[in-house]
Amino acid sequence: MEEILRMEHITKQFGSVYANRDINLEVRRGEVHTLLGENGAGKSTLMNVLFGLYQPTAGKIYLNGAPVKITSPAEAVKKGIGMVHQHFMLVEAMTVFENIILGDQRTKGIFIDKEARRKEILELAERYGLEVELDKPVTDIAVGAQQRVEILKALYRGAELLVLDEPTAALTDIEAEGLFAIIEKLKSENKSVIFISHKMREVLKVSDRITVLRAGQTVCTVSCSETDGAGLANLMMGRELTPSHYEKVEQPGEPVMALTDVSYQKAFKHSGLNGVTMQVGRGEIVGIAGVDGNGQSQLAQIVTGVLTPDEGEVDLKGSKIARFTPNGFILENVSHIPEDRNKMGLIGNMSVQDNIVLKTTEQPQFSDGHGFHLKKKAIHSYALAMQEKYDIRCESVEQEARNLSGGNQQKVILARELEGEPDLLVAVHPTRGLDIGATRYVHDAMIDARGRGCGVLLISADFDEVLEISDRIIVMFEGQIMGVYSGKNPPIEEISLAMAGK
Numbered sequence: 001m002e003e004i005l006r007m008e009h010i011t012k013q014f015g016s017v018y019a020n021r022d023i024n025l026e027v028r029r030g031e032v033h034t035l036l037g038e039n040g041a042g043k044s045t046l047m048n049v050l051f052g053l054y055q056p057t058a059g060k061i062y063l064n065g066a067p068v069k070i071t072s073p074a075e076a077v078k079k080g081i082g083m084v085h086q087h088f089m090l091v092e093a094m095t096v097f098e099n100i101i102l103g104d105q106r107t108k109g110i111f112i113d114k115e116a117r118r119k120e121i122l123e124l125a126e127r128y129g130l131e132v133e134l135d136k137p138v139t140d141i142a143v144g145a146q147q148r149v150e151i152l153k154a155l156y157r158g159a160e161l162l163v164l165d166e167p168t169a170a171l172t173d174i175e176a177e178g179l180f181a182i183i184e185k186l187k188s189e190n191k192s193v194i195f196i197s198h199k200m201r202e203v204l205k206v207s208d209r210i211t212v213l214r215a216g217q218t219v220c221t222v223s224c225s226e227t228d229g230a231g232l233a234n235l236m237m238g239r240e241l242t243p244s245h246y247e248k249v250e251q252p253g254e255p256v257m258a259l260t261d262v263s264y265q266k267a268f269k270h271s272g273l274n275g276v277t278m279q280v281g282r283g284e285i286v287g288i289a290g291v292d293g294n295g296q297s298q299l300a301q302i303v304t305g306v307l308t309p310d311e312g313e314v315d316l317k318g319s320k321i322a323r324f325t326p327n328g329f330i331l332e333n334v335s336h337i338p339e340d341r342n343k344m345g346l347i348g349n350m351s352v353q354d355n356i357v358l359k360t361t362e363q364p365q366f367s368d369g370h371g372f373h374l375k376k377k378a379i380h381s382y383a384l385a386m387q388e389k390y391d392i393r394c395e396s397v398e399q400e401a402r403n404l405s406g407g408n409q410q411k412v413i414l415a416r417e418l419e420g421e422p423d424l425l426v427a428v429h430p431t432r433g434l435d436i437g438a439t440r441y442v443h444d445a446m447i448d449a450r451g452r453g454c455g456v457l458l459i460s461a462d463f464d465e466v467l468e469i470s471d472r473i474i475v476m477f478e479g480q481i482m483g484v485y486s487g488k489n490p491p492i493e494e495i496s497l498a499m500a501g502k
């Protein structure tokens with residue numbers, strides 16, 4: 001197979017940090033090439049170098065055998081490179097159509113032949129089986145649909161080499177299947193894909209070859225057929241990961257949280273709740289299964305005080321909640337691993353250590369008791385202990401949280417939310433974007449919290465995760481509860497059907 005891309009001896013430094021150090025990567029035409037590595041290994045950085053977002057400190061890039069300099073994303077696009085970023089880059093206020101044609105050279109000037117563009121886009125969408133609603137604003141479509149828009153946008157601009165940086169992190173299994181079909185189609189047209197994912201099963205399924213990165217360096221490139229999950233984990237982490245098995249709790253304690261007939265904007269099937277009654281007991285993990293966008297976000301926001309329900313009753317530890325405020329719920333000892341870590345979880349321009357103590361600055365351990373005179377030394381040493389405990393990989397706990405890799409940002413939130421010995425933990429996609437080692441750590445931590453009597457409400461689009469650690473499974477569809485199942489030997493077929501509203 002003919003080579004399309006070669007990156008040679010790529011080094012990228014941020015200050016004293018080597019995000020990439022002497023990395024080599026070769027991608028062939030018609031190949032799906034996966035980049036695999038722990039959180040912070042340097043995958044996104046390498047792809048940002050390829051896409052012209054960063055200039056490498058050292059190293060060379062060759063496209064179709066010829067050396068190139070990629071000075072900007074526009075340049076990368078011109079050279080046939082498309083990229084779907086780890087964090088979406090769509091303009092939310094614009095429609096799908098406007099987003100796709102944004103930056104298209106041909107739409108410059110006064111006269112834009114919109115009808116012709118539409119036709120072209122619809123044909124492309126049809127060819128790849130990418131279902132999109134062109135006239136909807138991006139804010140109104142689900143994450144899976146946004147993903148398809150990003151891909152369509154890259155294809156529309158003529159990408160021959162498509163970079164997908166953790167495209168499945170936010171997708172349901174069904175949506176991911178759709179994406180794999182698109183990848184197959186691209187392959188059959190001799191286009192190349194660079195794929196990044198932490199989900200071993202899908203890596204083994206879609207890849208032709210896999211390049212493993214560790215701590216900014218290339219470990220090796222292997223062909224998919226000559227390796228397996230255990231082998232890859234070993235290459236990635238430098239150690240083996242034993243298979244996990246969690247015992248299921250069948251008799252939970254008294255309810256720590258109870259909802260009775262709770263409704264919220266029930267006219268909206270995808271963003272409302274309609275007569276939800278459920279409980280989470282002490283010492284149990286209740287997993288919500290369902291396709292994203294069936295009321296799960298609203299459920300999480302109600303039980304953390306972000307939203308106020310229109311109808312129904314919410315009880316915490318046996319007492320009815322009268323006022324819904326996030327602070328009130330924090331005082332009730334409810335912890336929250338939020339869905340969107342960039343909007344609700346972390347304050348990007350604050351340091352890692354300040355993010356870790358964000359909710360506890362009023363404790364005497366860290367201040368005079370009112371949150372005014374902070375005990376900086378105590379905060380610093382506490383943060384160092386948390387960095388060690390949660391394996392947060394960063395240069396310093398004093399650095400801004402925004403520069404951490406995706407997975408390491410998630411660990412900062414965990415260090416804050418799991419440490420307080422909560423009565424109720426609301427965990428929304430807690431392992432999204434985490435590598436396998438970190439995912440295991442989070443699962444173990446949730447099981448430990450359960451063991452200490454914490455009730456855990458787990459909301460996850462990852463069905464395997466829900467099955468693995470839930471003691472009970474509740475299926476949601478269009479804002480309603482479709483069924484409640486035991487987590488011990490759950491009827492997988494039946495649950496899958498319920499998730500689809502059947």
Ligand SMILES: Nc1ncnc2c1ncn2[C@@H]1O[C@H](COP(=O)(O)OP(=O)(O)OP(=O)(O)O)[C@@H](O)[C@H]1O
Nearest residue numbers: 014019039040041042043044045403404405406407
């Ligand atoms: N703009 C930046 N400034 C400083 N450090 C950075 C910057 N961007 C990335 N880094 C650092 O470079 C390293 C590699 O980060 P990168 O985002 O490439 O990792 P990754 O392999 O994509 O991880 P993940 O799986 O968590 O997304 C990390 O240690 C990160 O903190």
Ligand SMILES: [Mg+2]
Nearest residue numbers: 043044086406
């Ligand atoms: Mg990344």
